[in-house]
Amino acid sequence: MIPYSTQTIEDEDIDAVKNILRSPFLTCGPTVTDFEEQTASYVNASYAVAVNSCTSALHIAMMALGVTDSDRVFVSAISFVASANCARYLGADVDFIDTDKFTGNLDVNHLEQMLIDAEKQNRLPKVVVAVHLSGRPVDLQRIYELKIKYGFYLIEDAAHALGAIYKGHKIGDCFFSDITVFSFHPVKIITTAEGGMCLTNDETLYRKMKLYSSHGIEHDKQFLINKDMPNFYYEMQSLGYNYRMSDVHAALGISQLSRIEDFLSKRRELAKEWEELLSSDKNLTLPPADSNDSVSSWHLYQVGIPFGKRDFVYNTLRHRGICVQVHYLPIYKHPYYQSIKNYPSLPGAEYFFERTLSLPLYPKLKKLDLQMCAATLLGLIDEKKL
Template sequence: MKSKLKSYGRQSIDEEDIKAVSDVLRSDFLTTGPKVAEFEQKFANYVRSKYAVAVSSGTAALHVACLAAGLKENDELITTPMTFAASANCALYCGAKPVFVDIHPETGLIDETKIENKITKQTKIIIPVHYSGLSCEMEKIRKIAKKHRLIIIEDACHALGAKYKKSKIGDCRYSDMAVFSFHPVKHITTGEGGMITTNSKELYEKLKVFRNHGIVREPKKLISRNEGPWYYEMQELGFNYRITDFQCALGLSQLKKVDGFINKRREIAKRYNDAFGNQQDLEIIREKEEQFNSYHLYIIKTSSRKNRLLLFERLKEKGISCQVHYIPVYWHPHYQKLGYKKGACPNAENFYNQIISIPMYPTLNRKEQEFVIKTIKKSIKEAEESR
């Protein structure tokens, strides 16, 4: 079989999505129009938060969330190294310092029991990352944050539709804000795009101001004299992190289908679980009772760094493109230049050495999945035999 499996993840776009976008392209507003507010409202309803603010990417969402939380120079932000660099870079954007806490080796999630040790007088924010679509131990993280008066921003870029206990990720029951990404590999896409959800009116107002250059228009919120009906003020140093109306139209159309997408992802995961659950030399990540995984990624753990490379190359040869999520953030040269040292989070480093993300997206069909499973099993058997 010549495989068409060009990526570990991809978008699912249909004619309805295309029509939604083209309708907006024919309308009066390409940006800052009605689709933005409609997308925010429907997204908030879906995740059960009070407010949502749409922005141009998940990275922008993390940045404005940190700004709204008041993150400043010399502050510290705690996160995990087993994430995309953006979860830590948002601290650097604010002149603050990311502090990395090691992970649970069986899930790749931040080890909440190691957080308190890393808290200092400078710590302001914790960013737990719901890695692969599986929720962190939010109840425990919330307790720690309360005790030390820290703000929690959930990085939920992998976890749209996921649940923790009775809570839907994004409802901010255990956090101050949650951020999402709509990159094409994610559960729903707007091309590029992101969202921040919160239940705090104060944070909501700040997020909107930072998204749009720090500009305030409401007469009763002005600092200087109101010069007239045209008058607005730039009260903070914000950014242009606005998202367009045609992107939000796509987001709205995708959101209608999100539960179907997640069901498909869970069906695919179940077949992988059945195939690999008892496979020698391979580990899978298991969902605990209080978790509902929305499977942004499907991760398998090989038995060694060497076997990971062998398997990766074999899959590539067969036309199955995979990826490794993630190289520990502080291994990147930029972080090394800042003085971060390899060896700091041994669980994350060992985890990184063993993992591969295999194809996981709603349009992956049975035949393609069977081919992936067969190729992986065969490659593992060959590795065993050559020992």
């Protein structure tokens, strides 16, 4: 089977993990702090909080921004459910932003219209979650202008986008946003097995997220509410969770981060190979190439299949051992979301979903395998054979 994505683990990753297993700290040790500092430095952000998944990162990001059950949150419609669930954990009212029909990234014109309507109803969102789908940056400049005009917080869901660059800014530097989150699940750009991280330049948000990631407990004397307490003393200041990343996972993360440029250039090279092999077939819609303003991390290579053929192509490729994937069903179509509200159907998101397939793309994918996958796909798209 050729997967759509998988991890790249080398001996040095295994050695890094072994070293921690032989060290005094499996968790709550210095390796997590090192990983936080190295990632923050890589993306040019001031602060980082490592946690046990991107889902946890999204949850504590929402908490730090003060989201409650009286708030509204707008979320890109094409994403993994976690992008919206984090707001639901806090009881917020979630609405979905339509997406570009070719990239699946949020449609800024639709966001603007939603904001105009929301202002008229006096129900502006507290937070907007913008997803850099497949690693391609959303138009942060335009979203930022709306953020200033309408006063919402912006979370960048960059689960796919570690290493992507927008107008010279590494995704994660939070130049346009309040918080950015990354995922380190095995299919992502780097992995810690399970893991995630929140990045921010705001010290108050950082301190809150740090607290929420570890039971709401403060140890640092300078931040205690009760002063002049004995040395053993720590206090719980708010209701938090155990979302901590372990040092074992962080060691894997550091080892992986040291090779991120290799991972990114391999992904870029393979994306170019896909483009060269598929561009002759005008029935397929290929993802836009990188430009000066927008450099993708190429987490996914997503192509548009002619209408009505996507499921046939999906089933046949899988039957032949090519494990393509669909990213994603619009979130509002999941039974849970249908059960809580009568969500409108969004034309851009529906168009993207109906046609899109994610093809295999990961650093270890061999060019010969990619060429075989391309030939199989092109054979299926050929009108006569469909």
